[in-house]
Amino acid sequence: MRGTIIHGPGDVRVEDREDPTIQKPTDAIIRVTAACVCGSDMWPWRGIDEIQDPRPMGHEYVGVVEQIGDDVRNVSVGDFVVGSFMASDNTCEICESGFQSRCIQGEFATPGGAQSELLRVPLADGTLVATPGQPDPKLIPSLLAASDVLGTGWFGAVAAQAGPGKTVAVVGDGAVGLLAVLAAKELGAERIIAMSRHESRQKLAREFGATDIVEERGEDGVAKIKELTDGYGAHSVVEAVGTQESMLQAIHSARPGGHVGFVGVSHDVSLPGETLFAAEVSLLGGPAPVRRFLPELIQLIWDRKIDPGRVFDLELPLGEIAEGYKAMDERRAIKALIRP
Amino acid sequence: MRGTIIHGPGDVRVEDREDPTIQKPTDAIIRVTAACVCGSDMWPWRGIDEIQDPRPMGHEYVGVVEQIGDDVRNVSVGDFVVGSFMASDNTCEICESGFQSRCIQGEFATPGGAQSELLRVPLADGTLVATPGQPDPKLIPSLLAASDVLGTGWFGAVAAQAGPGKTVAVVGDGAVGLLAVLAAKELGAERIIAMSRHESRQKLAREFGATDIVEERGEDGVAKIKELTDGYGAHSVVEAVGTQESMLQAIHSARPGGHVGFVGVSHDVSLPGETLFAAEVSLLGGPAPVRRFLPELIQLIWDRKIDPGRVFDLELPLGEIAEGYKAMDERRAIKALIRP
Known part of the structure; x- marks a missing residue:
């Protein structure tokens, strides 16, 4: 698959990488329909956050479930899903109090980077929320916004x-x-x-x-x-x-x-x-417990009551993602949506 | 009247001072029944807070109203009252939201220092709370505690x-x-x-x-x-x-x-x-909005449901207050009660 790697300040590249695979029975693999560049991605891009080694980028995503681990119950292959940047079991005391961003089992939801074609998501049952059906393509930007910036x-x-x-x-x-x-x-x-x-x-x-x-x-x-x-x-x-x-x-x-x-x-x-x-x-x-709000936010978007996708004022294919970083850095764009 | 003045680190003295007088029609003068030494009084006493000029000490007090300004309605001469260290009108939006310590008209409630025989309290109507009657002397330490440490x-x-x-x-x-x-x-x-x-x-x-x-x-x-x-x-x-x-x-x-x-x-x-x-x-x-809690705390004390006065493990006449500071500094006493 193709995925985005940051090598240094101002240097992001789309590269051929290994397809992610199920590593734990609670994992899911999703085919990314849309991802985006986050304001927080600007910190390493500007060299303010140090980059020790080349690393995959992106933590906002919507997509279609392509594969699930043996223990996954709440989402099925073919579901269109929205997830947060933090994986959560959604059952521990911290999750139950609404702080899924700090789940006791928590880890980053996008270890392989969401600015890519495929993504492994840990703790899929507690992290991913399926939409009521396959979405109208017009809703994709708003659903993507729910994944982080709206949440x-x-x-x-x-x-x-x-x-x-x-x-x-x-x-x-x-x-x-x-x-x-x-x-x-x-x-x-x-x-x-x-x-x-x-x-x-x-x-x-x-x-x-x-x-x-x-x-x-x-x-x-x-x-x-x-x-x-x-x-x-x-x-x-x-x-x-x-x-x-x-x-x-x-x-x-x-x-x-x-x-x-x-x-x-x-x-x-x-x-x-x-x-x-x-x-x-x-x-x-702190990091938003986006998972707490996802069901409500997805419904508001599904019912066309809110249109948060309007924050995306630039859309690019994955191969041109570097331009998305530049445009956001120069404040030419509020936020860039990426289509893998 | 006699009142406590700090002159420098480790140097508090009880001195003859002018009796306080009504300066605004919202003021009250109270005869202090009991005052005490606060943990925060230790900061200047230890020289950690700089002392620019000699200044009066004490901000915790209970006592009997001796005189009221023309606009005071909620307390009368002869009432036994408990007050907070912050004066409040108790009517502004901040007070109404329960943050009387940050009243829009707020000022320190004890400009002349409460470790003294008499005390002028500004904004008496919104600051002082009268007890249901003259208290059993056994309740005095607990009512005094309500003034700050309990609140x-x-x-x-x-x-x-x-x-x-x-x-x-x-x-x-x-x-x-x-x-x-x-x-x-x-x-x-x-x-x-x-x-x-x-x-x-x-x-x-x-x-x-x-x-x-x-x-x-x-x-x-x-x-x-x-x-x-x-x-x-x-x-x-x-x-x-x-x-x-x-x-x-x-x-x-x-x-x-x-x-x-x-x-x-x-x-x-x-x-x-x-x-x-x-x-x-x-x-x-931040500084506790003690006034928010005073009616409830006074009632709990009045009904003998709580006994917060037990934190006072040293009682001294005003003239010996310096020993109260010393005992607290050396942690020989949790808190010293002073009888003017």
């Missing part, structure tokens, strides 16, 4: 306790931030403030449900949020960047007693205890 | 979402930690693990409701908590120290999806974003 934005909004009567601010206008706006809207938030200075992203944020746009960043952005909320700050803030500035912007934008959901993968962030103590906001973040 | 331990347990079916770990065996144990018990926790290596404190922790004692600290303490919880970690952890080690111990002792309530005043704490991202626990802390 992650949704978790950010849930962790920030977005809901009726709440003012929600979203720091970050990448795909996750934009989909946190959509999530906040679906969760019933009264007011949604998108922090963005890019016109096309502002437009999509408004279409997803943002009621206000704030272009200022850092402490100026905080001041603007305070101004918009009678001096109190937002009830809920979603952080979808992962830098020191964005984390502090998020924490300071929330009112005391408010909630910050942080889903941007942290890079060189260090939070002073005194800042957290003084802010008195609830902080919850 | 703070209670907030820690609530922030950590202690409750039925939960395993709660408490880091710190000072008065706040011990009362977090009591709070967890009252909130219905199934299992309460007190982390302490002091025999007398372990004993009190058990009497307050601890089911297990862990003597190990740091990563060894974390390993022990994991061992006691089938490898998952505690559902709820209360941090009641405020150091880097204790914060990391608390965060790592909680299971993914669990909750950490941190109420130890942070000193030189810096939390790596990566650690928080990987831990995937909810974090909430």
Whole structure:
């Protein structure tokens, strides 16, 4: 099969690789219908995350089950499935509490990289969710979004306790931030403030449900949020960047007693205890337990109630994936969908 | 009147000072029946918090209202009252959401220091809570505890979402930690693990409701908590120290999806974003909104259902307060009660 390997900063290549095989009776092999490039893939691509050895890339996927291990019960060959980037048994105490991203048996769901033709998924029963039938091709981008960026934005909004009567601010206008706006809207938030200075992203944020746009960043952005909320700050803030500035912007934008959901993968962030103590906001973040939300998100997409696939503004065949990385790095594209 | 002033590390003196007077129509003056020395008073006493100028000490108090401003409606002259260390209007959006410690009009409730004979309390209506009548003198220590250490331990347990079916770990065996144990018990926790290596404190922790004692600290303490919880970690952890080690111990002792309530005043704490991202626990802390809990706590004390005053193991007249600071610094006393 063909699959994507990163060799160094700015150097991703599509190569011939061994087909994955069932290694444990709980594995499934899927034929990838669509995959994509993640904002977090930019970290190694930009050389910020060190690349020790060439490694496969991609952790977002939808596809058709091609083979299952002997113990797999919940999905069958031929099913169209969506999975998370984290494999989970979906039965341990941590999974049952809704944190499948931290399953006691958990491991990465895409050891061979999802930006490829075939993919082995561990713990298939607890990781993969079949759609109600073979999907209308128009739904593929949205189902793919559910695999990570929608699930992650949704978790950010849930962790920030977005809901009726709440003012929600979203720091970050990448795909996750934009989909946190959509999530906040679906969760019933009264007011949604998108922090963005890019016109096309502002437009999509408004279409997803943002009621206000704030272009200022850092402490100026905080001041603007305070101004918009009678001096109190937002009830809920979603952080979808992962830098020191964005984390502090998020924490300071929330009112005391408010909630910050942080889903941007942290890079060189260090939070002073005194800042957290003084802010008195609830902080919850980490890799999103996408599996918790998948059944609900798939149904919303299936019923055409949400259209998160709109974050894909570039579509490429697998062989041209390097252009997807470049376009995202240069912010020419919000997110690139890849067809193997 | 006589009041306590700190002049430098290890140097607290009881001095003759001006009687406080009503400065705003929302103020009240109370005659202090009992005050005490707080764990947080140790920071300046030990020279860890810099003392720029001599300043009055004490922020925990019960007493009798001696005078009220023209706008005060909720307490009357002669009432026995308990107040928090933070003044609050108890009507703003932040107060209404239960975060009176961060009232939009908030200020310190004890500008003149509570370790004194008389005290001016701002925003008396929203800050002070009158007891159902003049209390039995035996209840004074417990009512005084409600003013801070009980309210703070209670907030820690609530922030950590202690409750039925939960395993709660408490880091710190000072008065706040011990009362977090009591709070967890009252909130219905199934299992309460007190982390302490002091025999007398372990004993009190058990009497307050601890089911297990862990003597190990740091990563060894974390390993022990994991061992006691089938490898998952505690559902709820209360941090009641405020150091880097204790914060990391608390965060790592909680299971993914669990909750950490941190109420130890942070000193030189810096939390790596990566650690928080990987831990995937909810974090909430800060100055406790004691006012939220006061009516309930006063009633529990009044009805003899809880006896938090047991944390006071030293009682001194105001003139001997310096010995209270010394005894607490040397850990000869858990907490010193002062009678002006």
